[in-house]
Amino acid sequence: MASGERTFTEDARRAQIIDCTIKALATLGYRQASMARIAELSKITPGLISYHFGGKDELIDAVVAHVVKLATDLMVPRILAQTTAADALRVYFETNLEFMRLHREPLLALVEIITHDRDGPYAKQQETALADIEKVLAWGQHTGEFRDFPLRPMAIAIRGAVDAVPGHLLNDPDLDLRTLAAELSTVFSLATRRTP
Amino acid sequence: MASGERTFTEDARRAQIIDCTIKALATLGYRQASMARIAELSKITPGLISYHFGGKDELIDAVVAHVVKLATDLMVPRILAQTTAADALRVYFETNLEFMRLHREPLLALVEIITHDRDGPYAKQQETALADIEKVLAWGQHTGEFRDFPLRPMAIAIRGAVDAVPGHLLNDPDLDLRTLAAELSTVFSLATRRTP
Amino acid sequence: MASGERTFTEDARRAQIIDCTIKALATLGYRQASMARIAELSKITPGLISYHFGGKDELIDAVVAHVVKLATDLMVPRILAQTTAADALRVYFETNLEFMRLHREPLLALVEIITHDRDGPYAKQQETALADIEKVLAWGQHTGEFRDFPLRPMAIAIRGAVDAVPGHLLNDPDLDLRTLAAELSTVFSLATRRTP
Amino acid sequence: MASGERTFTEDARRAQIIDCTIKALATLGYRQASMARIAELSKITPGLISYHFGGKDELIDAVVAHVVKLATDLMVPRILAQTTAADALRVYFETNLEFMRLHREPLLALVEIITHDRDGPYAKQQETALADIEKVLAWGQHTGEFRDFPLRPMAIAIRGAVDAVPGHLLNDPDLDLRTLAAELSTVFSLATRRTP
DNA sequence: TATGAATGAGCATTCATTCAT
DNA sequence: TATGAATGAATGCTCATTCAT
Numbered sequence: 001m002a003s004g005e006r007t008f009t010e011d012a013r014r015a016q017i018i019d020c021t022i023k024a025l026a027t028l029g030y031r032q033a034s035m036a037r038i039a040e041l042s043k044i045t046p047g048l049i050s051y052h053f054g055g056k057d058e059l060i061d062a063v064v065a066h067v068v069k070l071a072t073d074l075m076v077p078r079i080l081a082q083t084t085a086a087d088a089l090r091v092y093f094e095t096n097l098e099f100m101r102l103h104r105e106p107l108l109a110l111v112e113i114i115t116h117d118r119d120g121p122y123a124k125q126q127e128t129a130l131a132d133i134e135k136v137l138a139w140g141q142h143t144g145e146f147r148d149f150p151l152r153p154m155a156i157a158i159r160g161a162v163d164a165v166p167g168h169l170l171n172d173p174d175l176d177l178r179t180l181a182a183e184l185s186t187v188f189s190l191a192t193r194r195t196p
Numbered sequence: 197m198a199s200g201e202r203t204f205t206e207d208a209r210r211a212q213i214i215d216c217t218i219k220a221l222a223t224l225g226y227r228q229a230s231m232a233r234i235a236e237l238s239k240i241t242p243g244l245i246s247y248h249f250g251g252k253d254e255l256i257d258a259v260v261a262h263v264v265k266l267a268t269d270l271m272v273p274r275i276l277a278q279t280t281a282a283d284a285l286r287v288y289f290e291t292n293l294e295f296m297r298l299h300r301e302p303l304l305a306l307v308e309i310i311t312h313d314r315d316g317p318y319a320k321q322q323e324t325a326l327a328d329i330e331k332v333l334a335w336g337q338h339t340g341e342f343r344d345f346p347l348r349p350m351a352i353a354i355r356g357a358v359d360a361v362p363g364h365l366l367n368d369p370d371l372d373l374r375t376l377a378a379e380l381s382t383v384f385s386l387a388t389r390r391t392p
Numbered sequence: 393m394a395s396g397e398r399t400f401t402e403d404a405r406r407a408q409i410i411d412c413t414i415k416a417l418a419t420l421g422y423r424q425a426s427m428a429r430i431a432e433l434s435k436i437t438p439g440l441i442s443y444h445f446g447g448k449d450e451l452i453d454a455v456v457a458h459v460v461k462l463a464t465d466l467m468v469p470r471i472l473a474q475t476t477a478a479d480a481l482r483v484y485f486e487t488n489l490e491f492m493r494l495h496r497e498p499l500l501a502l503v504e505i506i507t508h509d510r511d512g513p514y515a516k517q518q519e520t521a522l523a524d525i526e527k528v529l530a531w532g533q534h535t536g537e538f539r540d541f542p543l544r545p546m547a548i549a550i551r552g553a554v555d556a557v558p559g560h561l562l563n564d565p566d567l568d569l570r571t572l573a574a575e576l577s578t579v580f581s582l583a584t585r586r587t588p
Numbered sequence: 589m590a591s592g593e594r595t596f597t598e599d600a601r602r603a604q605i606i607d608c609t610i611k612a613l614a615t616l617g618y619r620q621a622s623m624a625r626i627a628e629l630s631k632i633t634p635g636l637i638s639y640h641f642g643g644k645d646e647l648i649d650a651v652v653a654h655v656v657k658l659a660t661d662l663m664v665p666r667i668l669a670q671t672t673a674a675d676a677l678r679v680y681f682e683t684n685l686e687f688m689r690l691h692r693e694p695l696l697a698l699v700e701i702i703t704h705d706r707d708g709p710y711a712k713q714q715e716t717a718l719a720d721i722e723k724v725l726a727w728g729q730h731t732g733e734f735r736d737f738p739l740r741p742m743a744i745a746i747r748g749a750v751d752a753v754p755g756h757l758l759n760d761p762d763l764d765l766r767t768l769a770a771e772l773s774t775v776f777s778l779a780t781r782r783t784p
Numbered sequence: 785t786a787t788g789a790a791t792g793a794g795c796a797t798t799c800a801t802t803c804a805t
Numbered sequence: 806t807a808t809g810a811a812t813g814a815a816t817g818c819t820c821a822t823t824c825a826t
Contacts, residue, residue, distance in 0.1 A: 545775070
């Protein structure tokens with residue numbers, strides 16, 4: 001099992017279990033997503049999950065890695081392709097919300113994990129997210145696109161806006177994410193731009 | 197036990213239990229805050245909590261009501277006292293973050309409850325919070341202080357910024373909330389004001 | 393539960409559970425003596441054992457403490473009452489085997505625990521037992537009753553003889569422990585006495 | 589698989605598995621020496637062990653047979669070569685402790701098995717060991733080398749002394765087994781010899 | 785022969801709740 | 806009012822074993 005090499009079947013099972021775990025987390029919430037329920041959903045026995053992942057912690061780790069990769073693959077290249085900080089910021093909103101639109105269940109699963117893992121390592125990942133945003137902001141200030149504001153509060157506001165979306169998505173599944181992305185872009189474009 | 201009338205002792209007990217529950221939630225997190233631990237902290241027996249509150253759900257309800265009242269009492273009068281929408285929005289940030297500064301444990305307890313009770317009624321309370329913000333925004337648009345933007349996305353951004361703070365507070369207890377409030381005010385002042 | 397004070401009922405339950413645990417260990421052996429089986433034997437639920445003892449480890453600790461006290465109370469005063477080292481050594485055998493005769497199940501339970509706890513603290517207690525024997529031997533050498541032999545090997549032989557008894561007792565429940573004690577006394581009397 | 593005939597490969601595999609089981613038992617203790625761990629150590633799969641040995645019980649049987657043969661081959665010829673009962677007794681200690689010195693891991697594995705398998709047949713093997721000792725003792729009494737003592741208690745003491753050694757070896761790996769053998773010989777020489 | 789996958793039973797523990805006193 | 810005792814369900818996990826390939 002030590003991640004050295006894996007058989008085809010093993011990979012298939014792992015993928016299946018991860019999918020079902022995501023479904024369980026998104027549908028039932030963290031607390032109800034017990035090994036037993038995940039197993040039931042996967043139509044296998046609970047022991048088999050431990051066999052493939054070693055334990056619940058590692059299963060959760062695997063889910064996080066899976067979803068983060070999904071998000072990263074979608075977002076990072078498109079953000080990096082921008083040539084101005086203002087564009088990067090706009091695309092930051094666009095890609096984040098596009099990810100939520102295309103991968104609703106993985107998103108909700110990730111949110112469940114993060115919010116229930118206060119002391120764990122995922123809670124601390126928010127610092128990384130903040131730092132990434134601050135890089136873009138610093139870039140824009142350096143090029144003169146952005147006005148001279150303290151980075152941290154702006155980053156908190158931006159990240160807060162993005163993080164707020166899944167909660168509203170849960171209440172209103174028909175929320176128009178494309179329009180929302182455009183509006184958030186505008187909001188923070190106005191807030192960051194060199195004041196006329 | 198139903199809230200009909202309550203003796204003085206009953207009220208005192210309830211208050212004591214609510215306080216200890218808040219402490220337990222803020223200190224240990226939702227999962228570790230079991231009835232047994234809350235009882236231990238309150239120096240009473242678990243059974244007595246059930247006796248006074250009927251069960252854990254109602255205890256949590258009572259905690260939420262308590263904290264919400266705490267926050268409302270602090271914030272609402274000061275927001276309502278403003279004479280311009282722009283001021284109201286500024287004070288919205290100021291009072292929200294002042295509440296976090298003055299009542300850190302109740303705040304953290306509330307956050308724990310909301311994030312762990314996804315299907316419960318508290319998650320839906322965010323709709324109310326949004327509506328309140330929208331009222332202020334509509335007011336500002338009506339008076340011409342604010343430009344003409346769709347209400348919902350702006351409200352989501354504002355509420356998101358506020359909701360993001362507790363998470364960062366947890367990571368960095370020395371976070372300067374007064375400065376942060378001022379900066380967030382500036383951010384959304386720029387985003388909402390009639391574009392020059 | 394913190395051992396501060398205990399109610400009468402609590403003490404009774406604890407005693408009952410300890411008794412049943414001893415019976416389970418002596419009858420079924422360590423591996424089969426699961427919490428579930430002990431609970432079944434005690435006609436209570438497994439959870440209640442955890443309620444009273446906190447967990448299996450503490451239950452085992454309590455059993456050990458109980459049996460050790462039983463043995464100590466029986467043996468130590470009588471050994472200390474002897475005025476010659478030779479007598480003390482004789483009474484050491486007598487009391488050890490009398491304990492086995494009077495408290496067969498507690499003895500077997502203790503043996504089960506010790507042999508299954510190789511890395512735990514009980515395995516290390518054998519060093520204490522050896523040191524106690526060596527004290528008596530040194531005493532006898534000092535008074536000139538005993539010849540001049542190295543202490544450790546003799547202590548190992550003596551303790552080994554005593555420790556061997558429970559195993560044979562298990563195979564042959566009718567083993568005559570009084571005669572055996574007398575014979576072991578003779579063996580080590582001859583081995584230790586000043587050679588004529 | 590039944591022991592009818594075995595191919596060369598089969599025998600090699602069995603030997604390899606037995607070796608690894610011994611290592612696992614000696615290193616990790618009985619409880620941790622699960623089929624999975626033994627398989628991991630053997631660099632094969634758990635299923636294969638069952639295939640070769642039918643199950644864990646038979647694997648343990650095979651380990652016991654292997655170690656007992658190891659011990660027997662080392663000890664029995666040298667004991668039988670003695671011409672006096674006193675010499676045989678001395679060599680009994682010498683060869684037993686030499687076996688422990690030369691084959692520490694097999695010894696510890698055997699001890700683990702015996703102590704954890706109380707109801708299994710190995711516990712009853714001690715009867716055989718006792719009978720062997722008694723033969724030597726009877727021989728010595730018959731030749732007049734030994735005094736007239738009851739056989740069983742003396743045999744218990746002798747076997748007890750030998751059985752005590754591994755436990756102390758575990759606590760103190762530097763225990764000098766050659767000196768210990770000499771001292772134990774002396775002890776039981778004094779205890780058995782015709783009293784002057 | 786050998787593997788990897790899968791099962792099912794058993795384990796200790798935690799928890800909200802109930803109830804007689 | 807308040808307690809301490811007790812329950813029953815659920816949780817994550819480990820293990821020996823089985824079986825198709």
